[in-house]
Amino acid sequence: MISVVMALVLLTGCNxxxxxxxxxxxxxxxxxxSTGASANESPGEAKPSTMSDYALIPLDRMIGTAEFxxxxxxxxxxxxxxxxxxxxxxxGDFSGPxxxxxxxxxxxxxxxxxxxxxxxxxxxxxxxxxxxLRPNVWRIMGAxxxxxxPIDDNFVYFPARHxxxxxxxxxxxxxxxxxxxxxxxxxxxDAVKNYRKCVKWEPARSQRPKPVVNCDQGTMDxxxxxxxxxKYLITTTLNRSKTN
Numbered sequence: 001m002i003s004v005v006m007a008l009v010l011l012t013g014c015n016x017x018x019x020x021x022x023x024x025x026x027x028x029x030x031x032x033x034s035t036g037a038s039a040n041e042s043p044g045e046a047k048p049s050t051m052s053d054y055a056l057i058p059l060d061r062m063i064g065t066a067e068f069x070x071x072x073x074x075x076x077x078x079x080x081x082x083x084x085x086x087x088x089x090x091x092g093d094f095s096g097p098x099x100x101x102x103x104x105x106x107x108x109x110x111x112x113x114x115x116x117x118x119x120x121x122x123x124x125x126x127x128x129x130x131x132x133l134r135p136n137v138w139r140i141m142g143a144x145x146x147x148x149x150p151i152d153d154n155f156v157y158f159p160a161r162h163x164x165x166x167x168x169x170x171x172x173x174x175x176x177x178x179x180x181x182x183x184x185x186x187x188x189x190d191a192v193k194n195y196r197k198c199v200k201w202e203p204a205r206s207q208r209p210k211p212v213v214n215c216d217q218g219t220m221d222x223x224x225x226x227x228x229x230x231k232y233l234i235t236t237t238l239n240r241s242k243t244n
Contacts, residue, residue, distance in 0.1 A: 056161055057142050060237045063192050064201035065209055066126040066141060068092040071151065071189070074121045077102070081137055082117055084125075090189055091196055100125065100138045103145035114159075115150075115174035122151040124185070150174055155182040165228045183229055191230040194223050199237055211237045 063069070069091035072084035084098045105113060115121070126147035127138040141147030150157045152173045158181045162168070166181040173180070198215035213220070220238070224231040 056144060056146050058236065058240075059161065059163070060195070060199070060211070060233045060240070061201065061209070062126050062141055062147060063195055063233065064199055064211060064237075065128075066091060066147070067129060068094065068125075068127040068138060069192060070094065070098065070125050070127065071185075072098055072123060072125060074117055074119050074123070076119065077117050084123075087122070088189070090124075090192055098138065099136055100127065100140060101130070101133055103140045103148050105145065114178050115176035118174070121174050124149040124151055124156050124188075151185060154185050156185045156188050157182045163229060163232050165232065187227045188229055191227055191233060194226070194230060195233050195237075198223065198234075211241060213237070213241065 068089070070084075070086055071088040071090065072086050074082050075085050075097065076083045080102055081099050082102055084100060086094055086098050102117060103113075125138075126141045126149075128141055130137075130139040133139060144160060146159070146161060150159070150173050152171075155171075157171065157173050157178070158166075159178065161181065163181060163183075166183065168179050168181050170177060170179050171182060172178075198213060198220065200212050200214060201209040202212050215223075220234050224234045
């Protein structure tokens with residue numbers, strides 16, 4: 001009897017599969033991997049500390065490399081995509097309903113979305129095309145879904161992201177309690193538009209895009225005084241340019 005039990009134990013151990021490479025922590029890879037963040041990104045960005053963490057796309061890079069930035073409202077959902085009404089196209093032109101691949105948190109995060117998708121929810125989306133999706137479907141930027149920022153009470157919220165000068169507090173967003181930072185939506189959209197006018201992100205030999213500043217120092221200094229977020233974006237980009 002003992003021999004039979006020992007054999008069963010050994011057999012069970014042999015059938016325990018080792019983790020597959022694709023089951024490791026998520027990264028900002030995929031069809032648009034050039035927008036991923038590295039471990040030595042600029043201060044103020046979340047840094048990975050455990051397997052369930054990932055390096056966020058730096059905010060200035062995400063704004064600079066997004067193909068489409070839009071404020072919209074969820075009007076319907078399928079199993080994998082959602083359709084949204086475009087309230088404001090911040091960067092890019094678009095007419096008609098917008099179809100977006102839903103951001104579903106990785107199983108490594110251990111928790112579902114803080115608030116499930118529902119009609120009527122508003123977001124600020126940073127989107128790119130992805131050859132793995134149907135031609136008319138957009139992908140939300142970032143492995144952690146950081147390209148999807150909830151909007152509530154005319155504030156935009158930054159889950160898992162730190163912007164120097166802002167304080168994370170408890171808010172009720174889309175019906176769910178979250179501890180996060182936020183900023184007035186109109187001021188944030190102005191910062192995004194001004195940033196895109198003055199900074200263009202271009203591909204480099206390393207395949208990682210780099211910022212090219214098109215405005216003079218005086219203009220950049222003046223913009224830095226308009227809002228805390230604008231100052232953060234400009235300062236981060238200028239510091240990045242000095243180290244590249």
